[in-house]
Amino acid sequence: MTISGLGPHGERAAPPERVTLLPDDRAAAKTAGWRVGVALHTLESDWAKQLLAGMVGIFGDCGAAVIDVVDCGFSPERQVAELDRLIALHPDAIISLPVANEQVAAAHARVSAAGIKLILLDNAPTGLLPGKHYTALVSADNFGLGKIAAAGLSPHLPHGAEVGVLGFAADFFATNEREIAFIKWLQANRTDIRVHVARFGRIDEAAELGERLVSEHPNLAGLFIVWDTPALAVSARLAARGRALPLATVDLGEAAAIDIAKNGSVRCIAAQQPYQQGIAAAQTVILSLLTRPVPAWIALPGISVTRGNVVESFQTIWRQPAPKEVLRALGLSS
Amino acid sequence: MPPSAPAQAESLRPRGKGRPRTAETAAPSLVELLNLVRSETATTRQELERHSDLGRAVVADRLTMLGDLGLVDESELGTATGGRAPRLVRFAARKAAILVATLDQTAIGVGVADLSGNLLTEHHEAADLAAPPEQLTERLSALFRWSLDRHTAAQGVWGLSLSVPGAVQSGTDGAFLTTTPPIMPAWEGFPLVESLTRGFGVPVWIRSSVETMTMGELHAGAGLGQRTMLFIKVGRRIGAGIVCDGQLFRGAQGAAGLIGSLPVTSGGQTGSLDSLAGSEMIQREGMAAATDGRSAVLADILRRGGEISAIEVSQAAQVGDAASISILATSGHLIGQVVATLANALNPDLIVLSGSIVQTNDILLAAVREAVYGASHPLVTRDLRIIRSQMGSSAGLVGAARVASEALFAPAFLKEWVMQGSPLGHPAFSDYIGRLADIPKAAPAAPPPPSRQGKEPLA
Numbered sequence: 001m002t003i004s005g006l007g008p009h010g011e012r013a014a015p016p017e018r019v020t021l022l023p024d025d026r027a028a029a030k031t032a033g034w035r036v037g038v039a040l041h042t043l044e045s046d047w048a049k050q051l052l053a054g055m056v057g058i059f060g061d062c063g064a065a066v067i068d069v070v071d072c073g074f075s076p077e078r079q080v081a082e083l084d085r086l087i088a089l090h091p092d093a094i095i096s097l098p099v100a101n102e103q104v105a106a107a108h109a110r111v112s113a114a115g116i117k118l119i120l121l122d123n124a125p126t127g128l129l130p131g132k133h134y135t136a137l138v139s140a141d142n143f144g145l146g147k148i149a150a151a152g153l154s155p156h157l158p159h160g161a162e163v164g165v166l167g168f169a170a171d172f173f174a175t176n177e178r179e180i181a182f183i184k185w186l187q188a189n190r191t192d193i194r195v196h197v198a199r200f201g202r203i204d205e206a207a208e209l210g211e212r213l214v215s216e217h218p219n220l221a222g223l224f225i226v227w228d229t230p231a232l233a234v235s236a237r238l239a240a241r242g243r244a245l246p247l248a249t250v251d252l253g254e255a256a257a258i259d260i261a262k263n264g265s266v267r268c269i270a271a272q273q274p275y276q277q278g279i280a281a282a283q284t285v286i287l288s289l290l291t292r293p294v295p296a297w298i299a300l301p302g303i304s305v306t307r308g309n310v311v312e313s314f315q316t317i318w319r320q321p322a323p324k325e326v327l328r329a330l331g332l333s334s
Numbered sequence: 335m336p337p338s339a340p341a342q343a344e345s346l347r348p349r350g351k352g353r354p355r356t357a358e359t360a361a362p363s364l365v366e367l368l369n370l371v372r373s374e375t376a377t378t379r380q381e382l383e384r385h386s387d388l389g390r391a392v393v394a395d396r397l398t399m400l401g402d403l404g405l406v407d408e409s410e411l412g413t414a415t416g417g418r419a420p421r422l423v424r425f426a427a428r429k430a431a432i433l434v435a436t437l438d439q440t441a442i443g444v445g446v447a448d449l450s451g452n453l454l455t456e457h458h459e460a461a462d463l464a465a466p467p468e469q470l471t472e473r474l475s476a477l478f479r480w481s482l483d484r485h486t487a488a489q490g491v492w493g494l495s496l497s498v499p500g501a502v503q504s505g506t507d508g509a510f511l512t513t514t515p516p517i518m519p520a521w522e523g524f525p526l527v528e529s530l531t532r533g534f535g536v537p538v539w540i541r542s543s544v545e546t547m548t549m550g551e552l553h554a555g556a557g558l559g560q561r562t563m564l565f566i567k568v569g570r571r572i573g574a575g576i577v578c579d580g581q582l583f584r585g586a587q588g589a590a591g592l593i594g595s596l597p598v599t600s601g602g603q604t605g606s607l608d609s610l611a612g613s614e615m616i617q618r619e620g621m622a623a624a625t626d627g628r629s630a631v632l633a634d635i636l637r638r639g640g641e642i643s644a645i646e647v648s649q650a651a652q653v654g655d656a657a658s659i660s661i662l663a664t665s666g667h668l669i670g671q672v673v674a675t676l677a678n679a680l681n682p683d684l685i686v687l688s689g690s691i692v693q694t695n696d697i698l699l700a701a702v703r704e705a706v707y708g709a710s711h712p713l714v715t716r717d718l719r720i721i722r723s724q725m726g727s728s729a730g731l732v733g734a735a736r737v738a739s740e741a742l743f744a745p746a747f748l749k750e751w752v753m754q755g756s757p758l759g760h761p762a763f764s765d766y767i768g769r770l771a772d773i774p775k776a777a778p779a780a781p782p783p784p785s786r787q788g789k790e791p792l793a
Binding site for chain 2: 004005006007008009010011012014018101102126127129130131132143171176177180184187293295296
């Protein structure tokens, strides 16, 4: 699988294999006894849980203690306060997913200014530079995810259709890339399709915004929503109003997997690999603390999930069996 | 209070009877004060009086005018040094935005910057520069509109600045471009400047990528505060950006620093630096090493169905592949020999190497250092630092923004628009826009497909 996007500063992607740990690296790390802090946008999503599982396991193998895992609740103010609190704990490294752009840039710059290695996930605030303000960014190939979603939704869209895109209002590298790529793919491959864009600021606004978009454009034949939690909220709201539109989204959460298996609204999911991303992020931390050079941008390819491959995709991504409801819907279990 | 020299010059202009109106005489002092604030040379009224030689009343009056025009902001208080805390005078950099873009052989980047040239957002994506110019311009415009939709809904745009792969001839235009300079052979005859000015209603500037990256490095990267710097971009072409006395030196035709065409000799072969040390050589030699058994790492990439570009060779060198190390060392030594000549001529404080080949391995940088140190006068290298850029492709966007902001606020240009509060009201620009509207489009693009109509963000 190739990486189709470029990094936040135009970097070419390095594959996660570039940060593989050798036995010597693990041994050296074990003697150091490093301390690592983690600040995520949320701890409640399946994505965040899997990311942490991958990350914490590697730190365990390397004798590094995860001293705090912070839920920033998608709030820039909370993230700024939590980063300052983490800095005061003097960890050797901090892994952070910046929840905004400009509002959290200075707080992230303070991390590296304090001599703490900073590894970013999914988003690099504008103005922060790799090697100077942060060590590396580890993310999915979000541009690729947008393309996968568009290619997956396209067969469900009749000629001349109108499509709604529900983006994220925050200036966020990952969701920006998905939105741009989704529309670009349609412009290149389905010039008959007309796109309408709206953006939600908070997840709990998504359902209402989705409903409004559909009522403003009654001919919409499909929707792309930039990740699964708001996508399912929109789907549920539309279902309650008696509407069902084919959906494409990003992230194979459990509920999304059940929906796709049951022939619900979700027709295509461009899935990230959060467990692998967690592993790559932790390995990048260890290598950088060992003063080994690490790439500025490490990107993991996305996986195209449809009803036909949802079981194996779930296993690949979550490293666990697919939910019973998925298996039952596909006739693989009773 | 003696009037400043520009104010005297202004007062000599032919005018009607009676005292000149403030609006007629204020422009030179407004320009001077605004640029003192913009460059942060002065941040309080007292400092402005000191640096400008203008009296307190004039400074107060002009600051009120600049405040009314929305160009300065005095809402913040500074630190008291005995007595009341002074009111800080800040440049209103968010008054409007500058659109910026970089075009290179394999990617385009777009961004939105504030009036000080600080990047507010950026996006990069793969693109083929060999594609028809209409198609690339349309993609650029779509990305600009998307960026504007997200970031500057409440603001206006005051300028658009582009970075392109080749040298851009200077001296053919005034303060902004009114015709498209010859930039790339395949783009000849395509009205890029005219299309973008029409599309966005703002003045347009174009510089070479080496020039914009040098500006970016100078103002936001390792070159911050440096007076003398050499910036070397290594890619398919190899070029140098020259900074003397804190300013980018463009040369008589805008062609300063085209070192890639200099002849060098390597392994008994003589050719240009571009051909014997650029990324095409690295790719070609890497491919040969993969197929003739010299490089197991590169051969493995091929076996897995991968492609070998200069980046793969560069990454292979970084993990210790002997053949790749040798290829990059050859390139680095050749570049270093040429850079040493420049360094001996200019005696820089700093040499910054840039480009993805330089960024993905340490070998090329080490080889350049070795060659420069070996071939330079000891005094030239005594305090010389040779480093790698940390800005990636952002340097080009940041630098393009600086090109536009420096042009917008150049005293001669600013003087003509400051009273209007926007460069879009500059008489020469209004005149140009008017002329463009009268001229039918030279090369009308094909009608946009349905998905690109309307006011959709990427449409």
